Amino acid sequence: MKYDTENANVMKRKKIVAGNWKMNLNYAEAMALTDAIAGRMNENQETEVIVSPPFLFLHEVASQLKDKAMISVAAQNCSDKNSGAFTGEVSPPMIASIGVDYVIIGHSERRKYFYEDNLLLAEKVKGALRNSLLPVYCCGETLEQRNSGKHVNVVKQQIEEGLFHLDKMQMEECVIAYEPVWAIGTGVNATPQQAQEMHAMIRKLISGKYGEKTAESISILYGGSVTPANAEELFNCKDVDGGLVGGASLKADDFLRIIDAMEKVLSRE
Ligand code: 13P
Numbered sequence: 469m470k471y472d473t474e475n476a477n478v479m480k481r482k483k484i485v486a487g488n489w490k491m492n493l494n495y496a497e498a499m500a501l502t503d504a505i506a507g508r509m510n511e512n513q514e515t516e517v518i519v520s521p522p523f524l525f526l527h528e529v530a531s532q533l534k535d536k537a538m539i540s541v542a543a544q545n546c547s548d549k550n551s552g553a554f555t556g557e558v559s560p561p562m563i564a565s566i567g568v569d570y571v572i573i574g575h576s577e578r579r580k581y582f583y584e585d586n587l588l589l590a591e592k593v594k595g596a597l598r599n600s601l602l603p604v605y606c607c608g609e610t611l612e613q614r615n616s617g618k619h620v621n622v623v624k625q626q627i628e629e630g631l632f633h634l635d636k637m638q639m640e641e642c643v644i645a646y647e648p649v650w651a652i653g654t655g656v657n658a659t660p661q662q663a664q665e666m667h668a669m670i671r672k673l674i675s676g677k678y679g680e681k682t683a684e685s686i687s688i689l690y691g692g693s694v695t696p697a698n699a700e701e702l703f704n705c706k707d708v709d710g711g712l713v714g715g716a717s718l719k720a721d722d723f724l725r726i727i728d729a730m731e732k733v734l735s736r737e
Pocket of ligand 1: 651653
C-alpha cells in the first residue's frame with residue numbers, strides 16, 4: 469500500500485523484511501529457497517517481504533512470485549546508464565522489464581569493492597526512479613568511523629549526496645537501509661539503541677529537507693547481523709521499519725522467523 473501523505477495520521481508506513489542473497493546459492497538452491505518462502509507467505513500478513521537474488525536468477529524468481537501478495541523482488545545493483553557499450557552491466561530499464569519492483573543501491577560491499585561513491589549512487593537512484601524501480605538506498609559507517617565519532621556525519625553525507633537531489637515525490641518512493649559496516653556478516657548487530665539513534669537522525673534529516681510528512685512516510689530498514697534471535701527487539705524500535713537481512717535470509721526457516729518477528733511487533737501496534 470502506498471503511503472498517503474495527506475492522511476499521515478491514518479496510514480502506517482510500509483514495514484519490510486528484505487533478504488539480500490548477495491553472491492550466494494546456485495540455481496537449484498535459489499529456486500528451492502524461493503519456493504520455501506513463497507509457500508509460507510500468509511495472506512493476512514502485513515509485512516512486505518522482498519527477496520533479492522543474484523541477477524542470473526532474477527527473472528525466474530520474479531516470474532515465480534508474480535502473483536503472490538506481499539512479496540516482491542529486488543535487484544542487488546543496477547547501472548547508472550540506461551543502455552550502451554558497458555560490458556557486464558545491467559540497466560534499470562532491463563530490470564524493470566522483467567517485473568522487478570526494487571533495486572538495492574549503494575550497499576557497502578558495492579561502495580567498498582567496486583568503489584561506488586555517493587555521486588555515482590545519486591545517478592543510479594535517478595536512473596532507477598526514471599524506470600519506476602524503487603531504490604533501497606543503503607548507508608552506514610565503518611567501525612573506524614564510529615570509533616572516531618564520525619558515524620553521524622558519514623551517514624548524513626551519504627544520505628544528502630545520494631538522495632537529496634530528488635524532489636519530494638521521488639523521495640517518497642525510496643526505502644533507506646541503515647547498515648553499519650561493522651555489523652555486516654560479523655554476528656555483531658547494532659544494539660536497538662544504536663539503530664534507533666541513527667534511524668531517528670536519518671528521519672530528522674529528511675524532515676528538515678522535505679518536511680515531516682515525507683519523513684514519516686519513508687521506511688528505514690536496519691541491516692547487519694539480523695537474526696531470528698534479535699529481530700524483534702530491533703523491529704520494536706520506533707524508527708526501525710524492518711530489516712535488510714543477509715546471511716539469515718539464505719535459510720528459509722530463519723528468514724520466515726524474522727518475518728514472524730515483524731508480524732508480532734505489528735500485532736501489538
Ligand atoms: P548480514 O545479515 O549477513 O550481516 O548482512 C547484512 C547485509 O549486508 C544485508 O544487505
